[in-house]
Amino acid sequence: MKNPTYVAELQKKLGAPSSETIESxxxxxxxxxxxxxxxxxxxxxxxxxxxxxxxxxxxxx
Numbered sequence: 001m002k003n004p005t006y007v008a009e010l011q012k013k014l015g016a017p018s019s020e021t022i023e024s025x026x027x028x029x030x031x032x033x034x035x036x037x038x039x040x041x042x043x044x045x046x047x048x049x050x051x052x053x054x055x056x057x058x059x060x061x
Contacts, residue, residue: 017025031039 031042034042
């Protein structure tokens with residue numbers, strides 16, 4: 001995707017990605033580079049955070 005013409009054509013067809021999309025792709029790229037054991041730990045951490053009612057309390061931030 002180094003070809004600027006190709007990238008410009010994609011942006012014209014699809015529109016520019018949001019900053020959230022770009023950040024998500026950066027995180028995914030970093031996640032994929034982790035060893036599989038660390039990936040499992042990250043998945044468990046995220047699953048716990050998603051299901052723990054205290055982690056969803058904005059007053060604790």
